[in-house]
Amino acid sequence: MNWHEIGIIEDIPARGARCVTTPQGRIGVFRTAENEIYAIEDHCPHRGGPLSQGIVHGASVTCPLHNWVFSLETGKALGADEGAVKTIPVRVIDGCILLGLESTLMAAE
Amino acid sequence: MIGREMTAMTEKLVIIGNGMAPGRMLEHLLEAAPGRYEITIFNAEPRVNYDRIMLSPVLSGEKSFEEIVIHGDGWYIANGIMLYKGHRIVAIDREAKTVTSDHGVKEPYDKLVIATGSVPFIIPVSGNDLPGVLTYRDLDDVNAMLLAAQSRQKAVVIGGGLLGLEAAAGLKDRGMEVTVLHVMPTLMERQLDPAAGYLLQRAVEARGIKVVTKANTKQIAGNGRVEGVELDDGTIIPATLVVMAVGIRPNATLAKDAGLTVNRGIVTDDQMRTLDPDIFALGECVEVGGHVYGLVAPLYQMARVAAAALAETGEERFAHVDTPTKLKVTGIDLYSVGDFADGDDREEIVLRDASAGVYKRVVLKDDRIIGTVLFGETADGAWFADLQKKQTDISEMRDTLIFGQAFQGGASADPLAAVAALADDAEICGCNGVCKGKIISTITSKGLTSLNDVRAHTKASASCGTCTGLVEKLMQLSLGASYNPTAIQPMCACTELGHDEVRRLIKAKQLKTIPAVMQELEWKTSCGCAKCRPALNYYLVADWPDEYADDYQSRFVNERVHANIQKDGTYSVVPRMWGGVTSSKELRAIADVVDKFAIPTVKVTGGQRIDMLGIRKEDLPAVWADLGQAGFVSGHAYAKGLRTVKTCVGSDWCRFGTQDSTGLGIRIEKFMWGSWTPAKVKMAVSGCPRNCAEATCKDVGVICVDSGFEIHFAGAAGLDIKGTEVLGLVKTEDEALEVIVALTQMYREQARYLERIYKWAKRIGYDEVRRQVLDDVERRKAFYDRFVHSQKFAQVDPWSERVSGKDKHEFQPMAALSFQQAAE
Numbered sequence: 001m002n003w004h005e006i007g008i009i010e011d012i013p014a015r016g017a018r019c020v021t022t023p024q025g026r027i028g029v030f031r032t033a034e035n036e037i038y039a040i041e042d043h044c045p046h047r048g049g050p051l052s053q054g055i056v057h058g059a060s061v062t063c064p065l066h067n068w069v070f071s072l073e074t075g076k077a078l079g080a081d082e083g084a085v086k087t088i089p090v091r092v093i094d095g096c097i098l099l100g101l102e103s104t105l106m107a108a109e
Numbered sequence: 110m111i112g113r114e115m116t117a118m119t120e121k122l123v124i125i126g127n128g129m130a131p132g133r134m135l136e137h138l139l140e141a142a143p144g145r146y147e148i149t150i151f152n153a154e155p156r157v158n159y160d161r162i163m164l165s166p167v168l169s170g171e172k173s174f175e176e177i178v179i180h181g182d183g184w185y186i187a188n189g190i191m192l193y194k195g196h197r198i199v200a201i202d203r204e205a206k207t208v209t210s211d212h213g214v215k216e217p218y219d220k221l222v223i224a225t226g227s228v229p230f231i232i233p234v235s236g237n238d239l240p241g242v243l244t245y246r247d248l249d250d251v252n253a254m255l256l257a258a259q260s261r262q263k264a265v266v267i268g269g270g271l272l273g274l275e276a277a278a279g280l281k282d283r284g285m286e287v288t289v290l291h292v293m294p295t296l297m298e299r300q301l302d303p304a305a306g307y308l309l310q311r312a313v314e315a316r317g318i319k320v321v322t323k324a325n326t327k328q329i330a331g332n333g334r335v336e337g338v339e340l341d342d343g344t345i346i347p348a349t350l351v352v353m354a355v356g357i358r359p360n361a362t363l364a365k366d367a368g369l370t371v372n373r374g375i376v377t378d379d380q381m382r383t384l385d386p387d388i389f390a391l392g393e394c395v396e397v398g399g400h401v402y403g404l405v406a407p408l409y410q411m412a413r414v415a416a417a418a419l420a421e422t423g424e425e426r427f428a429h430v431d432t433p434t435k436l437k438v439t440g441i442d443l444y445s446v447g448d449f450a451d452g453d454d455r456e457e458i459v460l461r462d463a464s465a466g467v468y469k470r471v472v473l474k475d476d477r478i479i480g481t482v483l484f485g486e487t488a489d490g491a492w493f494a495d496l497q498k499k500q501t502d503i504s505e506m507r508d509t510l511i512f513g514q515a516f517q518g519g520a521s522a523d524p525l526a527a528v529a530a531l532a533d534d535a536e537i538c539g540c541n542g543v544c545k546g547k548i549i550s551t552i553t554s555k556g557l558t559s560l561n562d563v564r565a566h567t568k569a570s571a572s573c574g575t576c577t578g579l580v581e582k583l584m585q586l587s588l589g590a591s592y593n594p595t596a597i598q599p600m601c602a603c604t605e606l607g608h609d610e611v612r613r614l615i616k617a618k619q620l621k622t623i624p625a626v627m628q629e630l631e632w633k634t635s636c637g638c639a640k641c642r643p644a645l646n647y648y649l650v651a652d653w654p655d656e657y658a659d660d661y662q663s664r665f666v667n668e669r670v671h672a673n674i675q676k677d678g679t680y681s682v683v684p685r686m687w688g689g690v691t692s693s694k695e696l697r698a699i700a701d702v703v704d705k706f707a708i709p710t711v712k713v714t715g716g717q718r719i720d721m722l723g724i725r726k727e728d729l730p731a732v733w734a735d736l737g738q739a740g741f742v743s744g745h746a747y748a749k750g751l752r753t754v755k756t757c758v759g760s761d762w763c764r765f766g767t768q769d770s771t772g773l774g775i776r777i778e779k780f781m782w783g784s785w786t787p788a789k790v791k792m793a794v795s796g797c798p799r800n801c802a803e804a805t806c807k808d809v810g811v812i813c814v815d816s817g818f819e820i821h822f823a824g825a826a827g828l829d830i831k832g833t834e835v836l837g838l839v840k841t842e843d844e845a846l847e848v849i850v851a852l853t854q855m856y857r858e859q860a861r862y863l864e865r866i867y868k869w870a871k872r873i874g875y876d877e878v879r880r881q882v883l884d885d886v887e888r889r890k891a892f893y894d895r896f897v898h899s900q901k902f903a904q905v906d907p908w909s910e911r912v913s914g915k916d917k918h919e920f921q922p923m924a925a926l927s928f929q930q931a932a933e
Binding site for chain 1: 634635636637638639642643661662663664665666667669670674676677678918922923924925926927
């Protein structure tokens with residue numbers, strides 16, 4: 001597991017999300033109203049919607065394409081829908097956000 | 110001639126007072142003996158009959174006066190009743206059989222009904238007549254309190270009974286700092302035992318209202334107007350408003366002057382007749398069987414009895430029944446009925462749940478219930494009251510009695526089953542004395558399907574409304590799945606409240622942020638969900654245009670990014686083309702943007718616009734920058750807002766055109782762009798009835814004709830197909846614009862989020878829309894002005910804002926990670 005610094009908490013609006021691009025696909029990084037940070041795959045298993053662009057409520061997000069709701073903690077679809085996205089380990093140290101990824105990556109530029 | 114003969118045969122009935130009791134009596138009388146009397150009413154209040162028990166919700170802002178009117182002006186006209194408003198009767202001449210009003214009107218009677226009600230008790234201390242000292246009795250008092258509340262200063266309510274506490278809660282909701290003074294050690298001591306009084310005090314205090322018990326008022330201080338209340342112990346409580354709510358006494362002076370027997374109230378027999386056989390009395394001014402009454406249920410019983418006597422239809426007699434007390438303060442559940450004083454011959458069963466704030470006490474005598482006090486959980490009130498009324502022997506269920514009906518005889522805890530298990534003669538509506546059997550049989554025999562119908566036919570839940578839930582359950586039982594209680598369809602799983610209640614409470618409680626709405630309306634989730642947040646955000650934008658800051662995180666992605674998300678996560682962009690008119694310069698700019706950003710698809714839309722599809726999110730600000738250079742602003746093709754105004758070429762080019770439809774379309778679009786609405790709004794203007802702009806399937810459409818502009822609304826051509834309704838014909842373009850703007854504003858203020866105009870208009874009635882925006886010119890102007898005001902804050906081009914850097918984070922990844930280079 002390698003830890004990659006991607007920015008600080010304030011880069012993400014509360015009850016909002018940003019995305020991080022990686023060679024393995026996009027990752028959505030979420031900040032809840034309580035300032036918890038979560039990261040999940042930015043790709044809805046239903047039709048590939050960008051979850052980082054959905055509405056964030058509690059520790060969950062609603063996909064902007066067809067309103068599937070996912071738990072940010074477990075990555076599992078909530079309610080009647082079935083499916084899951086991968087969750088990515090997150091550490092917050094002194095306000096900096098780090099993602100734990102299997103491969104060795106670096107920030108571009 | 111015929112009229113005169115009829116008059117000669119008809120007896121004259123005169124009623125003094127126009128409160129709830131005589132109003133109800135008239136309903137019974139008109140039903141039992143229509144045309145029997147020529148009826149005249151003298152009302153000291155300058156208005157029609159209204160639901161006085163609902164004054165507290167008017168004070169707190171949960172209802173408007175119009176909503177609590179029982180009989181509007183039309184009712185008196187339809188029933189041929191002469192109503193003198195603002196006339197106080199000053200004398201009754203029993204010899205001549207006439208009454209005289211303070212304006213000098215003298216009216217003869219054959220039968221007279223005195224319903225002068227009660228007057229508030231004013232405590233005899235100095236300063237009780239200072240300006241700023243009010244009572245709580247009628248709409249004038251409420252209006253005076255509302256005026257005083259605007260200062261947001263301090264209020265003292267003297268009296269911790271039903272009325273005082275409701276007044277205190279209402280004033281608190283209106284933003285005043287409120288102290289309640291109560292002379293006894295616990296609140297509502299006549300209806301509650303000390304334990305429940307204590308819980309009530311805690312609940313009242315939790316709402317931010319100060320309570321002082323054992324408080325004896327020495328005097329009301331002030332120089333020229335009220336400044337405070339001084340207690341016996343010397344404490345001075347500052348106040349700019351003092352409300353006296355220490356009780357009422359029957360208003361019997363007029364009857365006494367006329368020589369009728371008066372003790373505490375006007376004495377009547379059990380048919381509501383005074384010692385003069387042609388004079389009846391009913392309501393709070395009456396003493397019958399040694400009792401005087403202040404709650405509505407016995408007053409309505411008097412109304413029924415008096416009507417039967419006047420109609421000479423039956424031998425109804427008034428009989429005393431204990432009436433349950435309920436407090437109408439939102440969020441405090443309290444129920445009490447009967448006698449609950451301690452005594453050697455009595456036993457009691459008590460249940461307390463401190464953490465839930467629940468207290469239940471049932472007082473027994475000889476294995477029969479004689480009193481019940483419920484606090485915090487009152488659903489079983491009707492059941493306990495029924496056991497008490499029927500004198501049921503409860504020894505069999507003694508062990509589980511206090512847990513309520515759901516725990517008896519294996520009945521399930523399902524609330525529907527509990528209602529099903531109630532006996533047919535169990536009272537459902539205490540105010541109007543309506544039992545379960547009557548409601549069920551009326552629903553079945555009259556084929557009723559809506560709550561309003563049931564209220565209209567049975568009166569159940571039509572007064573204080575606390576039994577509405579029970580009535581709805583009865584409807585569910587009788588109608589099964591066909592009953593759809595749309596009135597209480599919650600907004601989402603985060604709340605029990607429906608859209609309409611939420612909208613009403615946002616205004617009434619002056620809630621101006623999403624957290625405030627969720628806190629005050631007791632949302633069940635910490636920060637809502639993707640259904641309620643965008644709705645609340647819209648309601649707040651619409652209701653407080655100059656105060657509320659749009660909550661970006663509660664908007665659907667399209668309205669955050671100001672473009673339409675596509676299935677692959679790219680976006681489409683539609684620049685505004687006013688009225689669908691464009692130019693070579695604009696087309697060239699679009700062509701350049703398409704080339705520069707390699708936009709894969711360009712398409713003409715149904716609304717006469719050009720759509721560029723497949724743009725990457727990161728490119729959006731640059732695309733807008735180029736489009737902005739050419740003079741384009743956002744077309745809002747993504748918004749719950751004004752989308753497009755489609756036009757035909759009209760009188761400029763068309764040989765059939767009657768008016769400048771293109772010009773009007775552009776004018777409407779330039780006036781209304783940028784406004785947020787509950788759902789998208791599409792408009793069109795056609796220059797003649799051939800209707801080339803297809804205006805008759807739009808949310809709002811205009812068909813130009815020689816004589817002016819025919820305005821249409823409530824069309825649809827999407828999931829549903831529906832031709833428009835005609836709103837009306839106006840002569841000038843200015844009028845057309847004003848009506849269209851007013852219609853849109855009415856929709857903005859009244860519809861539910863995501864409800865298109867055609868659904869909203871069908872729900873509230875096309876005539877109602879016509880009435881508010883076409884017939885009522887003043888209201889139309891007010892809608893128009895409010896729209897214009899809100900446009901000051903809404904007409905900002907979101908694209909140019911974002912080109913200049915707003916919400917920059919939205920369009921860039923937070924970070925881009927790539928494989929580490931071997932060299933490093």
